[in-house]
Amino acid sequence: MSTRSRLVGAIAAALIWGAAGVPALAAEMKVGVTVGSLGNPYYAVTxxxxxxxxxxxxxxxxxxxASADYDLGKQFGQIENFISFGARIIMLNAVDPVAxxxxxxxxxxxxxxxxGFDVAAQGADVTVMTDNVKAGAEACQYIVDHLPGGKGKVVILNGPPISAIVDRVAGCRKVLSAHPGIDIVSSDQNASASREGGLAKGTGLLTRFPKIDAIFAINDPTAIGMELAARQLHRDEFFITSVDGSPDVAKALRAPGALIRASAAQDPYGMAAKAYALGVGIVHGRKPPSPVVLIEPTLVTSENAATYVPWKTDPSIIEQEGTSP
Structure with missing residues (x-):
């Protein structure tokens, strides 16, 4: 059974258990949801x-x-509002996992x-997220495997210090550091996890460095912005890897001549659905077996993108998997 099938089966079990094994929650229950940025299409799917x-x-x-726009103070205010209007469950995509x-x-x-979902949140009842250390490692192992002789100048295009991004960079660094022929020439540029940030920071990096061999961008919007910067400056000597497996990057991976070559794919829909199902269980006194649930990423590349379907959002998949043997 594939990783995705196991995940969807787990979601289905949680949802069907929630529907049949516990009483329905009170009518008009209130649910608050706060995410890093609604400008990121990833969060539309979660x-x-x-x-x-x-x-x-x-x-x-x-x-x-609510959208926190990666502003901790703003997210504090949103949680205060959820408390005030009597939320029973808060779905939290934390801007800062500790603060x-x-x-x-x-x-x-x-x-x-x-x-918590997608990123850690200290003190949350449960958190469901991608194994981001592994996602960063997979994306950067692709870099190692495709640099001639495993050598070259590499940029890590960073982002806001949320746990998912910190973990991805840690996973990437661990892989790259095992190869002395790889020189990380920059890793401190925060591109705000956005296309606009990728374009702005990418333009600066390309102006600063006359030659780059590969770039790890912490998410797909950043990678897309970085590629746009390269096109505008007529630079094509490097390739880009990232994390998300978004529809836009899936399309880019299939395009001849694309600079983006690989992305460690997540399942934002399944992750968020599972997180809510676990939250409902907690409301009814069912403690999850672990406070943190990690979902394995899948590396999508220009070589296997033809068969990849990004970010499935069909709820019937959950029910079909739940009724299968």
């Missing part, structure tokens, strides 16, 4: 995963979704179940 899980488990629940702890503690003291 939000759909949450919404579909809500429809399955708590169909009369009211959902409030958010006081807000998480306050919500839990108010009797609210706090569920």
């Amino acid at each position: 939000n759909k995963g949450i919404a579909d899980a809500v429809a399955r488990l708590t169909p009369r629940a009211a959902i409030s979704v 958010i702890a006081p807000a998480v503690a306050k919500a839990r003291r108010a009797g609210i179940t706090v569920v």
